[in-house]
Amino acid sequence: MTGIEQIQVAQVVAGDNDRQTFDQVALQELADSMKTHGLAQPITVRPIWLCTTCGHRDADNPLACERCSGDSLEQRFEIVAGERRYRAALLLGWQTIPAIVREGMSDEAASAVMLAENVARADLDPIDEGRAYQVRMEQYGWTVEQVARFAGVSTVRVQFRLKLLRLRSEIQHLVRSGNLSIGYAQVLSDGELDLNRQMLAITRLHANPTPTPTWFRREVNRLLEEQAQESLFDLSLLTVQEVEQDASEFIEPPSPSTTEAPKVGKTLIQIVAGQVKFWNRAAEAWNDLGKPFKRQECQAAALVLQALL
Secondary structure, eight states: OEEEEEEEGGGEEOOOOSOOOOOHHHHHHHHHHHHHHOOSSOEEEEEEEEETTTOOEESSOOSSOTTTOOOOEEEEEEEEEOHHHHHHHHHHTOSEEEEEEETTOOHHHHHHHHHHHHHHTTOSOHHHHHHHHHHHHHHHOOOHHHHHHHHTSOHHHHHHHHHHTTSOHHHHHHHHHTSSOHHHHHHHHHHTOOHHHHHHHHHHHHHOSSOOHHHHHHHHHHHHHHHHHHHTTOGGGSOOOOOOOOTTSOOOOOOTTTOOOOOOSSSHHHHHHHHHHHHHHHHHHHHHTTOHHHHHHHHHHHHHHHTTO
């Protein structure tokens, strides 16, 4: 049975939303609009049973919790579509909210509706969109064609978004924040560069005052050729005698491929600023050792982080 009801906001729980971040300014603007004009489109929910002992959810009406066997079960309404509207209602202090109640909806069916809603409303950034596709392929065994059909997009778009997940996390942050256009991000993800050369490609992109997609693709291809040549001399293929290293032996400076920059500071800006300094110091250390490639890797890491400030 499906119908529109006024349900208690306190009984609503968020679903497994594809969106990883919510813009607080945009959320407040939505709340202001809802306060003035009301809610134009109800949220969509499905009844579930929530175990108050362990928090497990069940779409059916079980006699006991599947996870802890407890019988402390209470009915709730899980959001299928409209979490931003629900969050705005919370900001407004609403006690009830209009909702389309979808009875008997399975986890997979709810996931399909959520995907279609988020993509159609452009609620996801390119990285979250790619992850939304990947999650459904892994969880439900959907093919690219099935994902495209449920999302209402082309298979090419699905494939491009999935490729973006190959990028380093720092570069994914650039895409999320709009500091790297989706076009350049797709060129980079197509190149199948290793993580360090992805950073070098971004460094070259930022260094060019008038880049074009064609130019950037050539740069990515050059780095790919270097990567292929280097693999011919992979030292891991050589048989060498293992020698115990003395604790007093020389320790190399940190490198983005082996070291995670420390997270020191109370705010995100302080943490990122500290990591920028960390990689710049590492670049200077590699330069002193006469290793320009390692220096460039560290400089690229610092540059990508600097763009987040």
